[in-house]
Amino acid sequence: MGATKQTLRKLLVAFSTIAVLVSCNKDETSTTTPVSTEVPAVYKKVYGATSITSDGTYIYFKTKNLPDHKSPYYATTNPLYEAYNGSTFGGNEFKKNPNTIAEYNATVKIPLNPKVDASHPATPLGAIGIALNGVALFNQYAGPNNQALAGEIVSFDKYYGHPQNSGVYHYHVEPLYLTTVKSKKSGLMGFLLDGFPVYGPQEENGTTVTSSMLDAYHGHTHATVDYPNGIYHYHFTADSPYLNGNGYYGTPGTVTQ
Numbered sequence: 659m660g661a662t663k664q665t666l667r668k669l670l671v672a673f674s675t676i677a678v679l680v681s682c683n684k685d686e687t688s689t690t691t692p693v694s695t696e697v698p699a700v701y702k703k704v705y706g707a708t709s710i711t712s713d714g715t716y717i718y719f720k721t722k723n724l725p726d727h728k729s730p731y732y733a734t735t736n737p738l739y740e741a742y743n744g745s746t747f748g749g750n751e752f753k754k755n756p757n758t759i760a761e762y763n764a765t766v767k768i769p770l771n772p773k774v775d776a777s778h779p780a781t782p783l784g785a786i787g788i789a790l791n792g793v794a795l796f797n798q799y800a801g802p803n804n805q806a807l808a809g810e811i812v813s814f815d816k817y818y819g820h821p822q823n824s825g826v827y828h829y830h831v832e833p834l835y836l837t838t839v840k841s842k843k844s845g846l847m848g849f850l851l852d853g854f855p856v857y858g859p860q861e862e863n864g865t866t867v868t869s870s871m872l873d874a875y876h877g878h879t880h881a882t883v884d885y886p887n888g889i890y891h892y893h894f895t896a897d898s899p900y901l902n903g904n905g906y907y908g909t910p911g912t913v914t915q
């Protein structure tokens with residue numbers, strides 16, 4: 659009896675030692691699994707960013723927010739200054755606003771794995787996303803209290819952007835330089851702060867996208883060249899609200915100066 663008890667005790671000690679060893683190993687492996695801070699290729703398409711990094715949860719774009727195309731809104735001494743010579747969005751006569759493009763150093767932080775947010779937070783005035791050339795994307799309003807954009811459209815330059823009163827250049831509608839020079843009508847145009855991508859006004863098969871084909875947030879889900887497994891994405895459209903509807907589809911990140 660005594661010998662059996664001793665053997666049992668030895669066995670128990672041995673088992674608990676193994677259990678401790680196993681759990682220790684488990685702890686070690688879970689805490690040392692490295693978080694990938696690699697930036698997926700799709701984000702590197704934002705060629706205007708001065709740096710693109712990741713902490714494994716978010717992607718961080720640093721930008722000076724200066725358009726890489728000519729504009730009558732650059733100071734006349736700037737090599738990218740060009741007197742207005744295009745046609746406006748909507749075909750109205752161009753009316754320059756009094757603002758001049760200024761550098762706006764910002765960090766745009768977006769989730770690496772965008773997720774739907776059932777509350778669909780409203781988009782604020784100011785930057786709601788970043789275009790491939792590092793320029794800010796703005797929503798469909800001209801000012802507080804959802805002031806209509808209609809009166810501002812005449813001040814869009816030939817690439818459909820303009821600066822606000824502190825010189826921050828931005829697009830509310832299709833960024834024509836990206837859809838016609840740098841990429842194409844169906845190309846990736848950038849990202850909204852919720853991390854979901856923004857595409858041009860056409861699908862890959864040439865179909866022109868209109869707002870009626872999209873949901874209340876101005877997007878829909880299907881496979882794209884950049885996301886062959888399918889993803890929710892916004893589209894620029896020629897008709898209002900142009901880029902975003904009733905708020906973000908997902909949980910937005912931030913823009914900080």
Ligand SMILES: [Zn+2]
Nearest residue numbers: 796810822830
């Ligand atoms: Zn504006």
Ligand SMILES: [Zn+2]
Nearest residue numbers: 861878880893
């Ligand atoms: Zn689409």
